[in-house]
Structure formats: structure tokens, C-alpha cells
Amino acid sequence: MTATTAPDRASMATLPGDSGVWFFIVADMCAFAVFFLVFSAGRAAEPALYETSRRMLDLRFGLANTLILLTSGAFMAQAARTAQRGDWQRTRTLLIVTMITGLPFGLSKALEWSAKMAHGVTLTTNEFFTYYFIFTGVHFLHFAIGIAVLIVLMRTATDTAKPADTRLRWIEAGGAYWHMVDLLWIVLFAMLYLLRAA
């Protein structure tokens, strides 16, 4: 049986989700900011190497991955809005769609990495590709954790043993994490694929 009672928003803290999850998100984003700084410093020091390496990437993979995550993120946002209305069955359906539309990102990354490796491009090829594999690899790990989070949220959405407020908090917190995966990819897409040298 699915509860349809809307959570009592007035009794909840004003921040969507959970403050502990937000703390993790900020810390994680700061760690990625260090990645971006290291990469940008490397690029400034060796622009020719970075441009030659960037040209070896297939921008279509980068765009496809971006559109996949944006689409999945849109369904996640809709799931959170639906949960706020207390429609838990539809929330669960939207979470399933979020996962289904997000999963091709993993397939696309696997295809992209394997194509690179088939051409002999690996972690040790040069500095650009060291960063490329490490940063996209760490991001992929976040993606994989996000998929696991979505599976938990699917169960949570219709778990009537949990109060509505608790379910909403979990879904908003999990959603914030999933959106973080999305926005970190947006930076990686621009930084690794789109910065064409003059």
C-alpha cells in the first residue's frame, strides 16, 4: 500500500534533504575544485601537449554523456517535486526512470575508455591522459554510488514503515547527490573536451 499523505513541510528544516549529506557534497565539490586547479595549472604550463591530447578525445562522447546526465537529473528533480506532493508511487516510478536514463552514462564511459585503450592511450600516456583517466574515473565512482543510492531511494519511496517526512528527506538528499554528479560532469566536459586552443 502506498501512502499518499503529503509531508508536513512546516515542521521540517528549511534545507532540502539532509545537512550531513550537504556537508559531504560541499567537501566533495571542493576536492574536485582542487582537481580542476591542478589540471588548469598543467594546461597553462603545457598548452600544446594538452591541446594535442584534447583533440584525441571524441567530443560526441562528451556531449552524449552530458545529455544523458542532464536527462536523468531532470527526472530526479521531478521525482523530488512529486515526493513533496506526497505521491509516492509516482515518485518511485520517476526514480526508476532516473536510473534507467542515467545508466547509459556508464556504458558510454566504458565504450570511450575502451576505445582509448584500444588505441594505446592509457593513464601513463601523458599528463593530460593521467588526469583524464583519474578525474573521469573518480567521477565514474561517484556515478556508480549514485546508482546504488537510487536503488535505495526506490525502496524508500514506497516504504510505508517510514514517516513521509523521512522519505522526503532521503529523496531530497539522494537527489542533491545525483545532481552533484551531474554538475561535476558539466565542469569536466568543458574542461577536458571543449577548451580548444587558439
Added chain:
Amino acid sequence: MSAAGPRHAAPVAAIWAVLAFASIAGFALAEGLAPARIAATAAILLAAVKINLIMVHYMDLTWSHTPLRPLLAAWLAVVTLILLGGYWSA
């Protein structure tokens, strides 16, 4: 978030369309639709706009969420400057 009243002004689909368009625009510019420096600068700025849209419309953050929203806005500003600085100093 305010406890009462709708928090969402824009439909999710409309935000998604803007995000997708901005992504395709950045891709097209990088593929040669604009001179390199203009394309790269636009790609960085488009990324910043997209991230801000996600923070506001998908993550549901408003400026009343202190210190989180100012912190994330600062993060976005710093990352944008890092990318612009790294590109233009090369």
C-alpha cells in the same frame, strides 16, 4: 525552502531544454563554429550558467539557505575563474 507555497517557478522540462541547448551550443562552438578563444570562454561560461540552473531549480537551493547557497556560489565562481585563468594564461 519556504515551508509554505510552491518553491518551483519553472517546469523541470523547461530547465532541461535550456541545459540541453546550452550543452549543444558549447559543443558546436568547440567544433569550430567560433574562433577558439571565444568558443572556449563561452564553453566555460555556459557551464557556469548550467550549474547555477541546476543548483537553483534541481537542487532547490535559494539564497535563504545560508551558508550553503553562498558557499556553492563561491565554489562556482572560483571554479569558473580557475578554468578561465588556466585557459587564458596558456
